[in-house]
Amino acid sequence: MLWCALLPSLSTSDTAAPPTEAVVAQRALAVWALQFTPRVALADEAVLMELAASVRLFGGPRALRERVQAEAHALGVERLAWAPNGLAALALARAGIENGLRSPLAERLDPLPMDTLSAVLAHRLTLEHIGCRTLGDVCALPRSGLARRFDPQLLQAFDQAYGRLPEAHEWVALPEHFEERLELMARVEQAPALVFGAQRLLRVLSGWLAARRAGVTAFTLHWAHDAMRSRAAGEGCAITIRTAEPTRDTTHLCRLLSEHLARVQLLAPVGDLRLVATEVHPLHDVSASLLPDTVRQGEKLGLVLERLAARLGAQRVLRPVLCEDHRPEWMCRWQPADQALPRKGAPGTELPQPGFVLPQPLKLLVRDHRPLYGGELVLLVGPQRVEGGWWDRVEDEDRMHNVVRDYWVALSPEAGVLWVFQTRLDGAPAWFLHGRFA
Structure with a gap:
């Protein structure tokens, strides 16, 4: 088994109900994690992933760990850990220990503080009074005495963390529609600066699309003005970005959004963002080559045209489109480059066609x-x-x-x-x- 525990930066360290922003951040992180495995669960302030069945799909354990770590840190994950089960991974992540796979699990867990296991928190003072400071100290106590003096959930949690009992989790379901929000760390007064916060939402969107094997052709970024705004500014505004083909390329979507926001003037400082996927279509992935790509491939023409259209205006960058019409004047029409191409072309002709x-x-x-x-x-x-x-x-x-x-x-x-x-x-x-x- 291969488990990964992710601790968002907006998380709480106790079992009390986390604040609203922490819940939103945790839920968004869980949606992003569903691109790697359907076995994603919420545990206290963390997100747990069971990845044993996904190792081969993502190129082996090393490639999978590197990708999860790189993308998770970009989403604001403060700490993560790997272990053979979910509770052990969560305890290691709370202690700041990343790898729990290199040595026997008991050697990793025994030195950890007691508060790294949630089931211990309710009995922490009692255990400290009898001299316990670490998880190993609790494990060294007579098992029969623990069973008589404490609730059964304590022993069950220790058995699950040490791999002696199986775990039971409620898996997170992939939402049918994508809508996530983000409260900015500081109020933003210039529209181009919104892309830094929107980039985090776009990464979550990319994970949701990957889990659905889909791509987006339109998404809308909403922003809410600060509560101290003038009455004329209104509550907020929005901008819709369209692409000619379905995509979940975060880099390309960020570039398009940046080009559009460069022409937007905010009416008041912004403190809250909301991203909605408005048009989603199936996306068939192309099989990767078995041979290494030794020739550097340039950016695709369609992506370049979309960026130019975002910068110059949709009506200034046009592309010819074949139509199903035998009349030569109407066999071809011009449309904005950022609009989707029709799936059918012009009908066949018998005579050679002029240039x-x-x-x-x-x-x-x-x-x-x-x-x-x-x-x-x-x-x-x-x-x-x-x-x-x-x-x-x-x-x-x-x-x-x-x-x-x-x-x-x-x-x-x-x-x-x-x-x-x-x-x-x-x-x-x-x-x-x-x-x-x-």
């Missing part, structure tokens, strides 16, 4: 029923009938974008290979130039 399409088709002169453009055109390939648009209404007009055309690949003596079409709906069919081949 350059004119914004508006250019009507051609006709001589003896032959179109002219830099000379008489020679029709090479075609026709391809394109018909559609009866459903597409022109804005502010009582007509549709309905077209019936025959497209040809044509050769001009001076302009080269062109893309032309002949209309079929008009009373007098006409020829138009619509594109050029590079």
Whole structure:
């Protein structure tokens, strides 16, 4: 068995009910821990994880310990410890001893103070009066005398901590929706500084998403103004961040949030943050390579576009998107780069498609029923009938974008290979130039 005990910085050292902020911090830490194992429990002020079944999944015990330690400290964990069972890990964490796996468990637990085990606290004064100072001193007392003079929970706790009895825990359930809050250590007056507190919430969000095998395409950061604010400032405000694809990359989400907050001006000092995942979608992880990656990979284009859109504005960074439409003018549209791409593309076509399409088709002169453009055109390939648009209404007009055309690949003596079409709906069919081949 492999257990890890995590003690948040906002925790209490006694069995009394912890303050609200400590409860919130403990609950957020438990949600984050669910990405490593479903066997997560709350024990007094700590969070316990049973990780034996997760060692291979996360690359071995050393890699798992290093990752848990690095991410836990970033979430404000003051102390953590590893042991063969949960109560032993909790006792070691309270004593500031990190590794309880290198030597026999009794050698690690015997020197610890009595208050490292919660069941001892109710009988601490009595045990001190008879000369007990450590857990080992209590274990050295006659077992029959302990059973007569103290409640059975004391012996049960010692047996469980020393591995003689199995433990029973109530596992934390993964919430269906993500919403976490954080009270800032100091009041923040500049919006960009909010990212430092939001980063902690985003790490918890990343853990929740990993446990759900999902990614987020939109999340909202709410902030509450200080109670001493002016009445005109209001209670608070919020900002929603969107991504083109589902992701749980904390670094990328922090960068996006930072770019957006750089353009926000706070109306009053902020003391409280709340993060809500508003759009969550399944995320299929890509299998890692068996070979080491010797070539440094640059940042993906989609991530770069999202950062540029956050900095310059959504309407200033656009990307082309293929649409399911046979009409060339509507086969492609431009949308903000931070919006999700549609899953379907344009329909297949029979003729080669030009590299350059004119914004508006250019009507051609006709001589003896032959179109002219830099000379008489020679029709090479075609026709391809394109018909559609009866459903597409022109804005502010009582007509549709309905077209019936025959497209040809044509050769001009001076302009080269062109893309032309002949209309079929008009009373007098006409020829138009619509594109050029590079």
